[in-house]
Amino acid sequence: MLCHTALYRAAQVARHWAEHGCPVVIHLDRRVAEKDRAKLAADLADLPDIRFSARIACEWGTFSLVQASSTAAALMLRDFPQVGHVFLASGSCLPIRPVAELQDHLAAHPQTDFIESVTTADVGWTVGGLNRERFTLRFPFSWKRQRRLFDGYVNLQRRFGFQRRIPDGLVPHLGSQWWCLTRQSLRAILTHPDRARHDRYFRRVWIPDESYFQTLVRQVSTNVESRSLTLSKFDFQGRPHVFYDDHIHLLRRTDAFVARKIWPQADLLYDTYLSPSADLATRPEPNPGKIDRLFAKAVERRTKGRPGLYMQSRFPTKARGGNRSAAPYGVFEGFADLFPDFHSWLTRVADARVHGHLFAPDRVQFAGDEAVFKGGLSDSAALRDYNPRSFLTSLIWNSRGERQCFQFGPGDAQDIAPFLAGDPNASILLVSGAFAIPLWRSGRPFPEIRAEAARLQKIEADFIALLNGPDTKARTRIWTLADFIEDPVEPLHQIVDDLNPRAPHRMTELPHMTDLSGFSDFLQELRNQGMQPVLMGDVPASIDMARIDRGLSRPHMVK
Incomplete structure (x- = not known):
């Protein structure tokens, strides 16, 4: 001591x-x-x-x-x-x-x-x-x-x-x-x-x-x-x-x-x-993820303040600027890694055009694997990267009247990230740490996995920091991987409500989640090898119990 x-x-x-x-x-x-x-x-x-x-x-x-x-x-x-x-x-x-x-x-x-x-x-x-x-x-x-x-x-x-x-x-x-x-x-x-x-x-x-x-x-x-x-x-x-x-x-x-x-x-x-009686006291089951969430909220309140509340210790962060694109669109990070059939499921339930990774390093992954999209947009990564902002605004303009959604991740070209964060029309939904799932299943040598995981985590952490910054205008929802797999149904409901709030129907199907049995052991091995996986949250050891089959219904208030 x-x-x-x-x-x-x-x-x-x-x-x-x-x-x-x-x-x-x-x-x-x-x-x-x-x-x-x-x-x-x-x-x-x-x-x-x-x-x-x-x-x-x-x-x-x-x-x-x-x-x-x-x-x-x-x-x-x-x-x-x-x-x-x-x-x-x-x-x-x-x-x-x-x-x-x-x-x-x-x-x-x-x-x-x-x-x-x-x-x-x-x-x-x-x-x-x-x-x-x-x-x-x-x-x-x-x-x-x-x-x-x-x-x-x-x-x-x-x-x-x-x-x-x-x-x-x-x-x-x-x-x-x-x-x-x-x-x-x-x-x-x-x-x-x-x-x-x-x-x-x-x-x-x-x-x-x-x-x-x-x-x-x-x-x-x-x-x-x-x-x-x-x-x-x-x-x-x-x-x-x-x-x-x-x-x-x-x-x-x-x-x-x-x-x-x-x-x-x-x-x-x-x-x-x-x-003396402390050893005999009944204690609840450990839930370190709850502690992490509470402290994360404390940091957010300390750094951002609360809109409309003016006090000596903290003023609310001021928001400036307007829409940067012509229509609302959705950006998803980590969902395709968790759900293999996420694209087809989201297309059905949200009545939207769902693309793959529009900013993938090799080529643009348009919906339906098209080589040319509306407005003559090519799937060439070189043409896209010449001006990523114009590429995205053209895509949204040329498809007005149809909600566009696409995947984004730490493996994509990141030059568009500040634009996404500053656009009030963007709805960015992110499951942090999900990039580790493909690495876990890749079968690559562990030293390569460790180095790649560290690189991707740094990129995703920078993107999250950007989303949490004072200049962000996009609508954002961020879950850690641990929080999401603990109860994935409610976030999926929120996704559909955000993308299509006027839909007359309720969800009747859910995507199939990847089997994550053994994933927590993979994260611990990363720690033991000297790499600290901080974005995943406290992933439970018995992930097989954290399943999506908890039912589709949820309570609603009617008045």
Whole structure:
């Protein structure tokens, strides 16, 4: 446990761990007053399995946090030979599931290291700030205390093209600093023959606690599960969310074992999860997807505001501009990957002309596989890409009176994306992460799949960011793949209602969904290989239960 404030809460949590059979090593920041250290030690003196490691003055973004973690971990390995996994936590972390469940989970995975570990080349892990440069520049100044020197020195290195050499054999990885490593992997990192060289290098890396163990574990471990067992959420600026008493129902739905950061005055949370009866309490089934959706909505409200609401903290985002095309049209992303017969189904139920990928890289996929469409539009990709905007506006103009729909995806030419986002006539419906389904079924070598998945995810993430931007005028509906397959019927109803709201009939048929059995294992393998699939949401392991055959009817109000 890394502690520096609210020590009375840290003492409560340390006692909870120790009384449930988990030895605890506490690192206390050296800047904590001696009287506070003495009180913490006195409060825990009756527990024989609690130790205090050598104290180091810790500062955010510096190597001191790695030193503190390493020192405490070395003491844990020395004094407690029975320990099989070492779990790193902070003084503001709170166990939110019974300790016995964590012990059982680790016992069932004795050789698995649980640590988020993602390569910077594949996926941008950080929110703003520096990614690759944190490993190739030098950072001798404190970002918090010496901001002008920090920024000035970074700009100076960029100006003169200074590049640090990454030590041979190291592939930089990033991830949450809250890990759970096996005894074997942790010992191998701390006793590595090149540790002195590694430490010298990481001493000038920015925020090394998010990269030191995350990088070195790839050298010593044979079984890395790239996820943290600690629930830690961040806002759109990269700052950690704080959990309060009114988050208790939310925390009960997570599948994590520990939550961070907990407000020190959250008495209800501490009393509930640290009480002797906590292990006996009945808990609902974990639903981490619900937590992700809630935080996504919080970010959206914080960044966009609410139309018509003017307040000191946030004005609503202003919308400008008008229609860019002659008539409404629909853009679908991910649906054809989920439903093989989506084109023919949508044509029947929405009374629309449904094209394939109009912006496919090889050729324009007009409906009916036509080579020339209305207005003399050719299926030549070269002609289309000469002016994508004119191509689309011509297609919509020449087919006025008939609703046009087409597929779009991260594998298509993306130059048209800003136009689509800014057109009020566009209805864009997107299932994020569905591009992984064809990759999963492709049978290609996994290194190729991993690289392609990272590339497509970056493109789709940029498109989603564009759709969520302030200049978007299109009507958009975005589902994660996990949310969509949990209940696909209602979104399909919404699609038909949006495209043809005056249709006198109700849906009487639904498209056939691709069998996704085993898809969650594919996503986990991507994580284990260092690629973080973030757009799919929390896909359930038993996808075969998330079927579309839940019926066609839904309640309607009649007045």
